[in-house]
Amino acid sequence: ACLIISWLATLITLIVVESNTDYATNKELHWFSTFWRVGSIIFGGGQVVLPLLLSDVVQYETACAARDAVTNVCTSYVTAETATSWITEQQFFAGLALAQAMPGPLFNFSAYIGALAARRAGKNVIVGAMCAWFGLFGPGVMLIFAVLPFWGKFRKWKTYKRALPGLNASAVGLVVSAAVSIVLKVIEASPFPKATVCIGLMCAFGSHVVQLPKGALTLIQAPIVIVVGGLLGLLAHAAEAT
Known part of the structure; x- marks a missing residue:
């Protein structure tokens, strides 16, 4: 019970403090808070965390790309990462590919x-790295040890x-939903x-x-x-270049 209370108190405290502090001056706090929050609401497996992480660590902004010469109305828009984005979208998917290609839990991606x-x-x-890793793993570890005394009954x-x-x-539905969301984003x-x-x-x-x-x-x-997928990707790049 103490562990559950500690986990919940930490979650609430971090959310309140994060919402009342500026990212520019409290980056470490925001990193730890974001990953603690994501780690606290994950249900269904490591893949479920991906869309949540993408929306938190890569911030986008929509800007006007072209305007009508007569009416000055925007006719097309472009979406790009903001200057305050933690990492770029390309870095996110490159890291995801690396994490998937290596042994170990997907949470190491954090x-x-x-x-x-x-x-x-x-x-x-x-x-x-420690702020993100401990933030994502911490809630699960605390809750596992919290429910162990009651799990037998x-x-x-x-x-x-x-x-x-x-x-x-x-749980399966959440995994499928997360997979579809990431697949569409990768294709885009x-x-x-x-x-x-x-x-x-x-x-x-x-496979x-x-x-x-x-x-x-x-x-x-x-x-x-x-490895075969990587080689096919190289061939696709070469074909695109020609």
């Missing part, structure tokens, strides 16, 4: 974002068992959208449909697919 945000802000990159409750299929379905940001879709489908086929012979190759099937 350290990458924190380090880049700190470097862009002229702060210590280790401090930035809780999982035997009939109400919980009856609700479990619905909880599982909602790609210099070759059609090739990106093709590469994604080929990699999905290679979930293709069955390699049992043995050492099975253990490295995912890394093989990632």
Whole structure:
């Protein structure tokens, strides 16, 4: 109970303090607060965190790109990152690709974002990485240890068992929703959208449909697919350049 109260008190305090302080003068606080908030509301898996992180760490602004010569009415708009954006959209997706290509939980992606945000802000990159990493992992760790004393009894409750299929379905739905959101954003940001879709489908086929012979190759099937996807990306860039 103490851990739950501590987690909730920390969350409320950080939200209140963050909303009443300026990012320019309290960057470390804002980094830690943002990741603590995101880590506190995640349900469904690491992929669910991606759209939330993207909206928090990459800020956009819409500006007029062209105006009508007669009426002076804006006829087209362009969206770009603001000067106060923690990192760029390109850095976000590059880090996501790197995190997905390496072993370990996706939440390690937070350290990458924190380090880049700190470097862009002229702060210590280790401090930035730690603020983001501890902020994202902290709530989950606290809540796990908080519910452990009650878990043995809780999982035997009939109400919980009856609700479990619905909880599982909602978790899967959140993962699918997050995946679709990120896929659409990646396609939008790609210099070759059609090739990106093709590469994604080929990699999905290679990781979930293709069955390699049992043995050492099975253990490295995912890394093989990632490397092949990278090579296809290089070919797509070369084709686009020509």
